[in-house]
Amino acid sequence: MPDAAVEPVSYPRQKARTRSFQCGRPRSFAIAGSRVFFIRSAHGTDPAGSLWLLDLAVGSGEQVPGEQSPGEQSPGEQSPGEQSPGEQCVVDVGALPTDTGEDLPAAERARRERMREVTSGITAFNLDADGTRAAFAVNGTPYLLDLRGSEPAVRALPAPGPVVDPRLDPTGTKVAVVVDRGLHLIEVGSEPDGRADAVQPLWQSQGPDESIGLADFIAAEELDRYRGHWWIEDGAALLVEQVDESGVQVRWIGDPTQPEQEPVSHRYPSAGTANAQVRLHRVLLDGSRSELTWDRDDYPYLASVHQSRSGVTVQVLSRDQRRGQLLALDPGAAEFTVLREVSDPGWLDVIPGVPVRDDDGALVDIVADPVTDTYRIQRDAGLLTPAGLQVRGLLESSDRALTFLASAEPTTQSVYRLDLTAAEPTLATIAEGGWVSAVVDGDTMVLATTSAASPGTTFTAHRGAASVPVTSHAEQPNIRLTPRLLRTGPRDLATCLLLPTDHRPGTRLSVILSPYGGPHAQRVVAAAASYATDQWIADQGFAVVIIDGRGTPGRGPSFERSIAGDLATAVLQDQVDGLQALAAEVPDLDLDRVGIRGWSFGGYLAALAVLDRPDVFHAAVAGAPVTDWRLYDTAYTERYLGDPQQDSGPYERTSLLPRAAGLSRPLLLLHGLADDNVLAAHTLQLSGALLAAGRPHAVIPLSGVTHMTPQEVVAENLLRLEVEFFRTHLHRCD
Numbered sequence: 001m002p003d004a005a006v007e008p009v010s011y012p013r014q015k016a017r018t019r020s021f022q023c024g025r026p027r028s029f030a031i032a033g034s035r036v037f038f039i040r041s042a043h044g045t046d047p048a049g050s051l052w053l054l055d056l057a058v059g060s061g062e063q064v065p066g067e068q069s070p071g072e073q074s075p076g077e078q079s080p081g082e083q084s085p086g087e088q089c090v091v092d093v094g095a096l097p098t099d100t101g102e103d104l105p106a107a108e109r110a111r112r113e114r115m116r117e118v119t120s121g122i123t124a125f126n127l128d129a130d131g132t133r134a135a136f137a138v139n140g141t142p143y144l145l146d147l148r149g150s151e152p153a154v155r156a157l158p159a160p161g162p163v164v165d166p167r168l169d170p171t172g173t174k175v176a177v178v179v180d181r182g183l184h185l186i187e188v189g190s191e192p193d194g195r196a197d198a199v200q201p202l203w204q205s206q207g208p209d210e211s212i213g214l215a216d217f218i219a220a221e222e223l224d225r226y227r228g229h230w231w232i233e234d235g236a237a238l239l240v241e242q243v244d245e246s247g248v249q250v251r252w253i254g255d256p257t258q259p260e261q262e263p264v265s266h267r268y269p270s271a272g273t274a275n276a277q278v279r280l281h282r283v284l285l286d287g288s289r290s291e292l293t294w295d296r297d298d299y300p301y302l303a304s305v306h307q308s309r310s311g312v313t314v315q316v317l318s319r320d321q322r323r324g325q326l327l328a329l330d331p332g333a334a335e336f337t338v339l340r341e342v343s344d345p346g347w348l349d350v351i352p353g354v355p356v357r358d359d360d361g362a363l364v365d366i367v368a369d370p371v372t373d374t375y376r377i378q379r380d381a382g383l384l385t386p387a388g389l390q391v392r393g394l395l396e397s398s399d400r401a402l403t404f405l406a407s408a409e410p411t412t413q414s415v416y417r418l419d420l421t422a423a424e425p426t427l428a429t430i431a432e433g434g435w436v437s438a439v440v441d442g443d444t445m446v447l448a449t450t451s452a453a454s455p456g457t458t459f460t461a462h463r464g465a466a467s468v469p470v471t472s473h474a475e476q477p478n479i480r481l482t483p484r485l486l487r488t489g490p491r492d493l494a495t496c497l498l499l500p501t502d503h504r505p506g507t508r509l510s511v512i513l514s515p516y517g518g519p520h521a522q523r524v525v526a527a528a529a530s531y532a533t534d535q536w537i538a539d540q541g542f543a544v545v546i547i548d549g550r551g552t553p554g555r556g557p558s559f560e561r562s563i564a565g566d567l568a569t570a571v572l573q574d575q576v577d578g579l580q581a582l583a584a585e586v587p588d589l590d591l592d593r594v595g596i597r598g599w600s601f602g603g604y605l606a607a608l609a610v611l612d613r614p615d616v617f618h619a620a621v622a623g624a625p626v627t628d629w630r631l632y633d634t635a636y637t638e639r640y641l642g643d644p645q646q647d648s649g650p651y652e653r654t655s656l657l658p659r660a661a662g663l664s665r666p667l668l669l670l671h672g673l674a675d676d677n678v679l680a681a682h683t684l685q686l687s688g689a690l691l692a693a694g695r696p697h698a699v700i701p702l703s704g705v706t707h708m709t710p711q712e713v714v715a716e717n718l719l720r721l722e723v724e725f726f727r728t729h730l731h732r733c734d
Helices: 011-017 106-115 217-222 528-539 557-561 569-585 601-612 634-641 649-654 657-662 681-692 712-730
Strands: 027-032 035-040 048-055 087-091 125-127 133-138 141-146 153-156 163-168 174-179 182-187 198-203 210-212 229-232 237-244 250-253 264-267 277-284 289-292 301-308 311-317 323-329 337-343 363-369 374-379 390-397 401-407 414-419 426-431 435-441 444-450 458-463 466-470 484-488 493-498 509-513 542-548 589-599 619-623 667-672 698-702
Touching: 011 528, 011 712, 027 125, 027 435, 027 444, 035 125, 035 444, 087 133, 087 141, 106 163, 106 217, 125 163, 133 163, 141 163, 141 174, 163 229, 174 229, 198 277, 217 301, 217 634, 229 301, 277 301, 337 363, 363 390, 374 401, 390 435, 401 435, 414 435, 426 435, 426 444, 484 569, 493 528, 493 569, 509 569, 509 712, 528 542, 528 712, 542 569, 542 589, 569 589, 569 601, 589 601, 589 712, 601 619, 601 657, 601 667, 619 712, 634 649, 657 681, 667 681, 667 712, 681 698, 698 712
Parallel strands: 374 390, 509 542, 509 589, 589 619, 619 667, 667 698
Antiparallel strands: 027 035, 035 048, 048 087, 125 133, 133 141, 141 153, 163 174, 174 182, 182 198, 210 237, 229 237, 237 277, 250 264, 277 289, 301 311, 311 323, 323 337, 363 374, 390 401, 401 414, 414 426, 435 444, 444 458, 458 466, 484 493, 493 542
16 A cells, blocks of 8 residues: 655644754854864754764864874874865764753742753753863753863763753862852762762852842843853852842732642842842852942843953843943952943943953943944054944954954844954954854854844854855755845835735735844844744735834844833834835735734733724734733833933833724734743733723633743644734734
8 A cells, every 4th residue: 555645734833843943053062172062963853963073174284182183093094195084973862861851949940040941951051161161951961072082081070969050170180060059069089099080069159048049030031141150260269159039029929720839939029129139159169159240229230251261251230231340350369340330311232242352351342333333342542343244243352353243234143353463463254244143262153143134043163264064954944935125214214025926016915024122133134034923824815914013133232222211112113104104015914804922021022012903904913012010020121211210101002901992903922921021920910900900812822831932732723823823813903
């Protein structure tokens, strides 16, 4: 009998099974000399990452750390000059004895939620100075990879309990780990003298409201700092964060489908309430420690910690984030030195890679220059990059050059190198066009390149004349992507239009706006794969429109800061203006049938749209929306709206709750009940206000779902549910 026909996998199922196409994709690149390490799972639906190595010295004649020289090779071995560069799996997660089901410590689950980590297996690792050893954890068990022998060797390390964030020192002989909110030191044994691995406590926490060595909630959720301990002084000491959450209000997160289970307490600093108390200490290997002080009352936020050969550079911010200090910790020093006081009338940005001191001790930062309305690199007192080139992050600083990411126009990102050895610093673009990101260490670089014309990402490792592709096993979306990038409206807004792939001009289409729309997040970029879900929705018979309005990055400080004090008016107006301008250019868009969808800030914007502009928007799906900014966290909300204890006006003007009685269009609210970022109370309070006003609406509570919605069944069916909602309600519009 012939084989039964295999039913093709739908796009929603494919997206769910591939964890939004993250499975099989190389990621978390780290470089040590010629060695490029990365995490990758076996195929496009395998979530469990293994650790891989690509050595660009193999085949080049360059000596590889930890390997035998050609004169020492064993019989039958090839010399380095006879080998070709190739990828090697140095840790196969499937071969580890640890069960790879996700039985994670609570602190690790929280860390992954902050990082939006949706995969399993090895999700993070770190290296010693020469890349011959690596430390990582799988489900709370710490492991050491040793490449100093003829074959990779992997072994579990001792620990008093499930570990979080193991960190290997530069010498590869010590691993710092967090266990039950306390910091422990693992001494790596030495085979020649028979010394066994040993573990000792360095600093025990004093209860559930204190943590040692972990990033505080605000740092991880809003300031993109996920670490809480750092090796310093070549492994002689540690810089350690101490967090006291005892003064932070408690919120309870439970699962109503499991009424026998107790809700979990969650310390959550909502706007206008107390933050955690954060301190830094220099901790020696015998456990002795000294606090590194700064004015924590004036600068409560520990925003960033960056290391270089010149020492540690720390950025601390005031609560309103308009003032800050840049602090230096020199090797062996017992206290901070203030490098610079900084300020901005809008807010100070926390930008990847800076502030940091380069090899010459010069302070390198990226600043918002009001004169040219440009984010520019500043080295000591001098601005080095040109007006109009928006710098997005520093990749590496040395005495010869600065390597960084920047945008000449908002939808593209390229890698630039700034030559400091020339008489005048000169720029050289290393990769341009599309959307490029990179990891750099000296002469070695890994580029990840996308374009608006292709759904794939190309990964390439470079060293000298060598250029080696890094294999990706990620699946490609099983639909044809046809994004059209353009500019619309009086403010020349970056816009993406997606039409059904079988669309025939002259056929009128219902419209679905699919923005994020909020500050510090950008949707319209030259990367076709980022529009896969929107293209699938378009293929169901809609025109999908994405608009990056005021507040989004890529266009300079004034564009981003134009939403200060009001997260509603300009943000919504740009969606309206952009849509109407686009419809004048594309007459197939039917403005009598317009829906809007979004998640998180996008969910807020979607609900706001049908409440404030029912003349434009006829139906909305709001996922995990912020409905009252008083309920959201301190650092994000107060950055834009100020402290509600001092001025509640911006909060009252931007809240959705007082608008509830004005709902006249269909609204579907979706929210994960386990969401510890945008609490489910947001949706439930809006639903209560709508019910009190007699306004019909629909709510779908997602039991056990966090802000990420990683569950396959949930992720797949939510897409289908949204499409059916719009199909039902937009087709009924007058």
